Amino acid sequence: MDLNTVAEVCDARTYRSWRPGDAWLGGGTYLFSEPQPHLRRLVDLSRTGWTPLQWLPGGALEIASTCTIAQLFRYTRRSLFAQCCHAFLASFKIWNMATVGGNLCNSLPAGPMISLTAALDGICLLHSLTGAQRRLPVTEFVTGAGENVLREGELLRSITLPAAALDRRTAFRQASLYGLGRSGVLVIGTRDRDGSLQLTVTASTTRPIRLCFPRPTDRVEFAAALERAVPDDAWFDDIHGLPEWRKHMTLRLAEEIRTELL
Known part of the structure; x- marks a missing residue:
């Protein structure tokens, strides 16, 4: 879709001043999918030259916000990464343009990159135009349906997945x-070598919900903990599923995961 209100496209490498009507441009799969009448200028991140994925000392994986879904899929080939990439249910054209950072910044409940990075203890690195930086977990970055903690002019630079999380069973x-519909429920379980289990709920809730169980737990205790962790108003409600259905399926799939991992 043409954005006929946009009068200028800037190079992010030389961009210094944020003003009303500006927007960061990553892959553009969301920006160009519907009218954006409030936009006047796009700040293009495509020439930043950020390495899409790189292993850090100690075995952590850093994912640049500009990393595309196709790059993530080709580079890792890990089962959970592939499963979350396929959860897009998108064409190859979307895979080659949509970015990991864009999926997080849209902050939609069904965003599978939110699911992936939240489940693997992802840490977001945020940059401001003043040069200030801050880090926070993905579970704190997304605060609601289409809502996050980004401040005006702030940028999601990368997401880092710690080595310990990458070593877990999933x-x-x-x-x-x-x-072939949008995710109404997406649940990921992980288990550490010490036997502890982590459960991450997305798509059925307005924001990522994460639970940790340091010891094996039975079905009743497990379900009760999950129900306590999700407030009644946190179950998402839209055309892709009523809250009651989302809650029922979340509890059902979470129990399947508990059984599989324990």
């Missing part, structure tokens, strides 16, 4: 009202 479950 289990993945997803549900939709339609065969």
Whole structure:
């Protein structure tokens, strides 16, 4: 879709001053998908030259916000990464343009990159135009449906996945009202070598919900903990699923994950 209100496109490498009507441009799959009448200028990140993925000392994985879904899929080939990439249910054109950072910054409940990075203890690195930086977990970055902690002019630079999280066993479950529909429920479980289990709930909730169980737990205790962790108003409600259905499926899939990992 043409954005006929945009009068200028700037190079992010030389951009210094944020003003009303500005927007960061990564892959553009969201920006160009619908009218954006409030926009006047786009700040293009495509020439920043950020390495899409790189292993850090100690075995952590740093994912640049400009890393595309296709690059993530080709580079890692890990089961959980592939499962979350396929959760997009998107064409190859979207895979080659949509970015990991864009998925997080849109902060939609069904965003599978939110699911992936939240489940693997992802840490967001945020940059401001003043040069200030701050870091916070993905679970704190997304605060609601389409909402996050980004301040005016602030940029998501990268997401780092710690080595310990990458070494965990994983289990993945997803549900939709339609065969090829948007995720209505997406639940990921991980288990450490010490036996502790982590559960991450997305898509069915307005923000990522993460629970940690340091010891094996039974079905009743597990379900009770999950129900306590999700406030009634946190179950998402839209055309892709009623809150009651999302809650029921979340509890069901979470139990499947508990059984598989324990």
